[in-house]
Amino acid sequence: MSDSAGARGVRRGRLPPGVLRWAVVLVFSVLLAFPFLWMGITSFKQTTDLYNIKNNPFLFNLPPTLEHLKLLFNETLFLRWLLNTAGAGALVVLITLVLAVPAAYALARLTGRWGQRLGIGIFLTYLIPPTLLFIPMSRVVALLGLQDSLWSIIVVYPTFTLPFSIWLLMAFFKSIPRELEDAAMVDGLTRFGAFLRLVVPISLSGILTVVIFSFTLVTQEFVYALTFISSAKNQTVSVGVPIYLVRGDVYYWGSLMAACLISSLPVAVLYNVFLDRFIAGFTVGAVK
Amino acid sequence: MAIVETKDLTKVFKQGQLGAVNDVNLLTREGEFMVFLGPSGSGKTTLLRMIAGLEEPTRGDVLIGGRVVTRLPPRERRIAMVFQSYALYPHLSVYKNIAFPLRAQKVPKAERGPKVEWAAGLLGIGELLDRKPRELSGGERQRVALARAIVREPSVFLLDEPLSNLDAKLRASAREELTQFHKRIGTTTIYVTHDQVEAMAMGDRIVVLNKGLVRQVGTPREVYDEPADTFVATFLGSPPMNLIDHGDVLVGFRPEHLLPTALIEGPAVAITARVTGVEYLGNERVLYARIQDGRFGDQRLIGRLPSVYRVEVDEGEVVALGVPERNLRFFTKDGGRRTEPRGLAWQ
Amino acid sequence: MAVTRQDRWLGPAMFAPALLYIAGLVGVPLVLAFLYSVGDVTVGSVGYHFVGLANFRSVLQNPAFRGALWHSFVFTIAAQLIVIVGANVLALALRNPFRGRGLVRFLTLLPWVAPISLGAIGWKWILDSIYSVVNWALVSLHLVKPFDTPMWLGEPSLAMISVILVHAWRMLPFSTVILLAGLTAIPRDIPEAAAVDGAGFWRTHFEITLPMMRPIISVALLFGIVFTFTDMTVVYILTRGGPYDSTHVVPSYAFFAGILGGSLAEGAAASIFLVPILVLVAWAMLRVAHRSEVV
Numbered sequence: 001m002s003d004s005a006g007a008r009g010v011r012r013g014r015l016p017p018g019v020l021r022w023a024v025v026l027v028f029s030v031l032l033a034f035p036f037l038w039m040g041i042t043s044f045k046q047t048t049d050l051y052n053i054k055n056n057p058f059l060f061n062l063p064p065t066l067e068h069l070k071l072l073f074n075e076t077l078f079l080r081w082l083l084n085t086a087g088a089g090a091l092v093v094l095i096t097l098v099l100a101v102p103a104a105y106a107l108a109r110l111t112g113r114w115g116q117r118l119g120i121g122i123f124l125t126y127l128i129p130p131t132l133l134f135i136p137m138s139r140v141v142a143l144l145g146l147q148d149s150l151w152s153i154i155v156v157y158p159t160f161t162l163p164f165s166i167w168l169l170m171a172f173f174k175s176i177p178r179e180l181e182d183a184a185m186v187d188g189l190t191r192f193g194a195f196l197r198l199v200v201p202i203s204l205s206g207i208l209t210v211v212i213f214s215f216t217l218v219t220q221e222f223v224y225a226l227t228f229i230s231s232a233k234n235q236t237v238s239v240g241v242p243i244y245l246v247r248g249d250v251y252y253w254g255s256l257m258a259a260c261l262i263s264s265l266p267v268a269v270l271y272n273v274f275l276d277r278f279i280a281g282f283t284v285g286a287v288k
Numbered sequence: 289m290a291i292v293e294t295k296d297l298t299k300v301f302k303q304g305q306l307g308a309v310n311d312v313n314l315l316t317r318e319g320e321f322m323v324f325l326g327p328s329g330s331g332k333t334t335l336l337r338m339i340a341g342l343e344e345p346t347r348g349d350v351l352i353g354g355r356v357v358t359r360l361p362p363r364e365r366r367i368a369m370v371f372q373s374y375a376l377y378p379h380l381s382v383y384k385n386i387a388f389p390l391r392a393q394k395v396p397k398a399e400r401g402p403k404v405e406w407a408a409g410l411l412g413i414g415e416l417l418d419r420k421p422r423e424l425s426g427g428e429r430q431r432v433a434l435a436r437a438i439v440r441e442p443s444v445f446l447l448d449e450p451l452s453n454l455d456a457k458l459r460a461s462a463r464e465e466l467t468q469f470h471k472r473i474g475t476t477t478i479y480v481t482h483d484q485v486e487a488m489a490m491g492d493r494i495v496v497l498n499k500g501l502v503r504q505v506g507t508p509r510e511v512y513d514e515p516a517d518t519f520v521a522t523f524l525g526s527p528p529m530n531l532i533d534h535g536d537v538l539v540g541f542r543p544e545h546l547l548p549t550a551l552i553e554g555p556a557v558a559i560t561a562r563v564t565g566v567e568y569l570g571n572e573r574v575l576y577a578r579i580q581d582g583r584f585g586d587q588r589l590i591g592r593l594p595s596v597y598r599v600e601v602d603e604g605e606v607v608a609l610g611v612p613e614r615n616l617r618f619f620t621k622d623g624g625r626r627t628e629p630r631g632l633a634w635q
Numbered sequence: 636m637a638v639t640r641q642d643r644w645l646g647p648a649m650f651a652p653a654l655l656y657i658a659g660l661v662g663v664p665l666v667l668a669f670l671y672s673v674g675d676v677t678v679g680s681v682g683y684h685f686v687g688l689a690n691f692r693s694v695l696q697n698p699a700f701r702g703a704l705w706h707s708f709v710f711t712i713a714a715q716l717i718v719i720v721g722a723n724v725l726a727l728a729l730r731n732p733f734r735g736r737g738l739v740r741f742l743t744l745l746p747w748v749a750p751i752s753l754g755a756i757g758w759k760w761i762l763d764s765i766y767s768v769v770n771w772a773l774v775s776l777h778l779v780k781p782f783d784t785p786m787w788l789g790e791p792s793l794a795m796i797s798v799i800l801v802h803a804w805r806m807l808p809f810s811t812v813i814l815l816a817g818l819t820a821i822p823r824d825i826p827e828a829a830a831v832d833g834a835g836f837w838r839t840h841f842e843i844t845l846p847m848m849r850p851i852i853s854v855a856l857l858f859g860i861v862f863t864f865t866d867m868t869v870v871y872i873l874t875r876g877g878p879y880d881s882t883h884v885v886p887s888y889a890f891f892a893g894i895l896g897g898s899l900a901e902g903a904a905a906s907i908f909l910v911p912i913l914v915l916v917a918w919a920m921l922r923v924a925h926r927s928e929v930v
Contacts, residue, residue: 024728025739028721032807033742035757036749038768042760050766057768103653110646118650120924124917125661129865131886132909135893135902136667139676140660159660162653191645220750222868223886227894242756242872253760260757264749271748272741275812342827363833375828379846388842392833436832 036261043068043258050254068254077232078259081240084150088236089218091154096161096214101207103162104169105195109178119170126163130223133159141228152228153236157221161214168213172206173199212274216267237263289476290353290366290443292316292339297348299334299500307346308334310500316478321470323491324480327523331500332480333448339478340369340446353443363392368437369446372453374429376421382408382432383417389440407439410472426454427462434469445477451486463489484524488512496520514617515540518624521617527574527590531619534584537630538619543574545615546591548599549608556610557632561589563605571595580606671903678897690904694892700905703876703883706795710884711863714802718859719852721803722810727840729811730818747808755872758801762787762873791881794874798882801873802863809862810855817851818844853923857916864912885909 041057042050044064055061072078107119130137137156138147146152176199184194200207225239232244241259245252294314300307309331316322324332337343339350341362349358357365368389377385386407390400408414411431421429430450437445450466451459467490470477481487487494488508496503496511496519504516515521515529521540522528530546532539549558561577575591591609593601601607620627672691675684694700725743729736746754761768770784779785787797821844829839845852867886870876876883876891883891885908893902 018733021728021733024724028725028728028807029739029742032746032804035754035761035804036745038761039757053766053771057766057771099653099656102649106646106649110649115646118654120921122657124920125657127861127913127917127920128661128665129861129886129909129913131865131867131889132668132906132913133661133664135889135899135906136664136671137660138894139667139899140664156660158656162657166653216748222750222752222871223890226871227890238750238752242752251760253763253766256756257760260749260753264745264753267750268741268745268748272737272744275740275744340831342830362827362831363835367831369828369831371824371828373822373824375822375824377825377828377843377847379849388829388834389832392829392835392838440833 036264039257039261039264042253043255043261045254047254068252068258071252072255072258076245076255077235077240078237078245078255080233081235081237082263084234085219085236085238088150088154088157089215092157092161092218093211093214095154095158096165097207097210099158100162100165100169100210101200102195104166105173105199107166108170108173109181110191119167122163123167126160126167130160130221134223134227137224138227147228148230148234150229150234150236153221153224156224156228157218160221161217164217165210165214168210169203169206172203176202209274212270216271219263219267289318289474291318291351292322292444292476292478293351294335294339295349295351297335297338297350298346299331299338299343300346306500307331308500309338309345311348312502314495314502314505316476317492319474319476321467321477321479321490321492323487323494324478324497325482325484325487325491325494325523326497327482329499330482330497332482332495332497334500335497336446336448336478336480339444340367341365365444366440366442367444367446368440368442370430370433370437370448370450372449374421374433374450374453376429376432376436378421380420381417382413382419382421382424385421385432386417386436386439389436393440403439404435407435410438411435411469427458427465430454430462431465434466438473438475442475445473445475447477447479449481451481452483466490484526488524496523498523514626516626518619521619527592529617530589532579532584532587532589533621534632536621537627538621538624539632540617540619541611541615543590543592545611546575546589546609547593547611548597548601549610550599551597552610552612555613557613557616558608558610559589561607561609563601563603563607566601566603573601575601577607577609668903668906671899672907673904674900676899676903678899680899686900690900691907694901694904699880699883700885700888702880703885703888703905704908706882707864707884707886710795710799710802711860713799714806714863715856715859717799717803718806718810719856721807722814722855723845725807725811726814726818729815743811744808746805751805751866751868752872754805755801755869758797758804759788759873762797764789788874789878791878794878794882798869798873801869802866805869806859806862810859813851813855813858814848817848820851821847850923850926853919857920857923861913861916865909 041060044066045060046062046065046067049055049060049062052061107115107122141147141152141156144152144155146155180198180202181191181194184198185191189197219236219238221236222238225236226243229235229239232240235244237259241256241263245256245259292314293316294312297309297312297314298307299309312335324335326332334343338345339352341350341357341360345358349356351357352365352367362369377388380388383404386404387400390403395403404417405414408417411434413428413431413435416424416428416432421432424432433450447466451462454462463486470490479487479490491508493505493507494511495505498519504511504520506514506516511520512524515524518531518538518540522531525542527543529540529542546559549556560580560582562580563575563577565576567574567576572595573593575589575593577589577591579585579587579589589609593599616629616632618627618629619625670683673685673687674690675686729739729743760766764786767784767787769787770779773779774781774784785793787793825843825847826839829843834843864884865886867884867890870882870884870887871890874882876887885905889902889905892905893899896902
């Protein structure tokens with residue numbers, strides 16, 4: 001349809017808005033994405049090239065190398081951390097789904113005014129940060145005997161994936177017309193049956209979005225993992241990489257940057273795919 | 289007050305396809321209320337938007353008051369526009385909504401107040417000045433939109449289906465208000481609608497559009513009584529004009545001219561038909577029938593019989609109907625253009 | 636819509652597990668946080684004694700903590716200012732489709748999607764005292780002398796700026812996405828009406844577009860404030876709170892005192908200082924939500 005330069009009408013004789021926009025886009029893209037480009041370059045530069053301040057850091061003054069990657073995968077616990085994170089993430093997502101999907105449905109459909117209030121209450125718990133709770137939480141974890149174990153974060157992480165997921169799913173369920181379930185109940189299903197056999201299958205894309213975002217939240221978390229888990233082999237990627245890829249005071253920058261890039265990119269790709277749905281859920285919930 | 293003219297105005301959205309608007313040449317009269325009428329997709333809104341400057345033409349020119357404005361932004365064209373949704377600024381009060389165009393055109397502060405009050409007074413919304421748009425009814429919002437449009441004393445008014453968001457009951461009174469408003473103000477107005485009743489009731493002249501082409505320009509009487517082609521003939525009037533295939537030509541006549549022969553005076557064409565349905569609507573009866581026998585049998589007919597005529601017509605009955613000769617219209621079979629009358633040989 | 640008899644207990648039953656989970660694992664620690672802050676708990680201790688406001692007093696007497704409190708505000712406000720302006724500009728640029736917009740979106744989202752700690756460690760390398768690529772570029776452009784390069788993470792005021800910039804870098808994509816949603820929610824004919832009314836780009840943007848986006852800008856701002864104010868990761872990774880405690884913020888201070896230092900009471904008391912801000916933000920969010928429901 002029309003180019004919504006409608007606000008600016010038909011322009012002639014001025015700098016076409018396209019040029020200004022390209023300039024803005026270029027500047028921001030560089031500023032925001034440069035660190036990742038830098039991670040990439042650093043990962044493949046030979047150490048002698050990397051630590052030679054006379055060399056132009058943007059060029060490969062010596063041919064690129066895989067030594068940092070080899071070190072990363074063979075001599076560090078990186079692979080172990082990746083598996084830890086993936087495994088913990090999967091379990092956290094599972095717990096989240098099992099608890100959030102019915103709760104969101106109940107809030108969207110079955111509760112009246114106090115359901116609305118509860119919904120807002122849930123949303124507000126998302127504002128309670130780990131940095132407020134982590135000290136008493138470490139005691140709770142110790143009490144449950146989960147210290148230095150991945151189970152500590154598997155149990156604790158749903159505290160922040162749940163509010164977010166319930167909120168997102170609530171908005172999603174609300175957008176499904178009630179008549180669908182009414183029709184199913186007229187056809188003989190109970191409400192719970194209608195929920196299980198009708199609403200859940202329809203909401204698959206919303207549920208998938210919640211899966212992706214919960215998983216993202218898990219991979220990004222730092223404070224709890226740092227507090228609860230003390231031995232390197234039980235750590236997640238988010239804590240392991242910046243803390244344990246050093247020997248004494250010396251950072252293994254080549255391997256470090258490789259690890260960062262490997263850990264960030266897949267999540268980024270997945271996130272992008274589901275972004276539009278996220279926006280819809282977010283703004284529907286926030287600006288009701 | 290100015291004359292709006294378009295020259296070969298064209299808008300093509302997709303290369304190689306027929307444009308949304310094609311080679312439109314129009315000339316309004318001063319102070320005229322001109323209606324762009326057509327179904328959705330006919331290009332009437334795109335045409336309006338090009339006159340407003342919200343859409344850039346692919347080809348052609350727009351002139352307002354004799355001045356070529358084709359490349360100028362909307363604010364330099366001295367026009368005002370009322371959108372279908374009214375587009376009132378939701379965060380501003382009614383007063384500030386009306387004052388906004390004055391601020392934008394840097395009218396000195398001292399002059400703004402009196403102008404806003406004048407516009408508000410003209411539309412009878414003086415007590416609403418402190419309210420916000422969301423607190424107003426549909427009719428009140430229309431009046432605010434009009435006040436905002438008139439406050440700058442533009443030379444042309446453009447209205448894009450402003451009544452379609454109102455419910456049916458409100459529409460008639462809002463229509464009357466708009467007509468009164470135009471009489472009072474006298475500014476050249478272009479009004480876009482798909483509703484042919486609105487067009488007939490309000491327009492000084494109607495521009496009938498279909499698929500980006502102008503089919504006819506004329507007064508309501510002209511487009512109704514002397515349609516230029518079958519599209520205009522069937523678009524105006526409800527139920528639509530009957531079109532009968534006569535082999536070499538299409539014969540058209542309006543349902544209200546199809547009457548039992550007993551009620552017709554003067555030269556007429558006789559049609560025997562079998563009634564397939566009768567709808568009693570109170571003030572009239574709508575007859576559905578099919579032509580009996582003859583070379584053109586079984587084509588459908590619709591007639592409108594005012595209830596004042598107490599003639600008995602029943603379903604299944606075969607009746608003798610007719611159409612006065614002066615009410616017959618002839619159209620070519622290919623293209624549907626209006627053509628000269630010829631003798632009819634049926635039945 | 637019919638609410639059957641089954642519904643009356645089904646609703647609470649479906650909702651209860653999640654509620655219990657959150658109440659247990661958020662509510663209990665929250666209560667404990669308050670209890671610890673007014674008690675004498677350490678990592679090794681067994682009992683509990685109420686000590687009133689003693690912890691708060693001792694924490695406030697510590698200049699390192701007062702500094703951390705100050706830094707929390709400064710960093711958050713400065714970072715959010717940069718973010719709001721930057722996100723506005725970027726959202727405007729991304730509003731209309733153009734070729735490559737998908738790729739641009741991907742690139743500009745990276746800081747937000749990548750785990751905070753990994754982004755931070757990336758910046759630590761970029762700002763390294765010896766091998767910083769930024770410094771290399773500055774030297775090549777002859778803007779600084781080769782042996783006088785800025786110590787981005789080693790000099791207090793530069794370190795503070797670095798922390799602020801990394802926070803802004805991380806939050807910018809998030810706010811941009813939210814603002815973009817707000818921008819596209821404005822009906823097309825509003826800016827067109829403004830154009831017909833005679834408003835140019837700037838007037839339309841400041842008098843019409845921005846005011847209409849106010850609820851969503853508020854939401855972006857409030858979330859940004861919470862995420863920046865309560866974050867300890869950036870500080871921990873970049874500077875560990877140094878140099879000379881110049882970049883400590885309340886949460887990082889709480890971590891050092893409570894977990895590394897072992898004094899849970901002091902750590903809890905310090906982290907309680909986050910609560911007033913959170914309450915304020917929660918109240919503001921509710922107001923925004925309430926207001927925009929009416930619109």
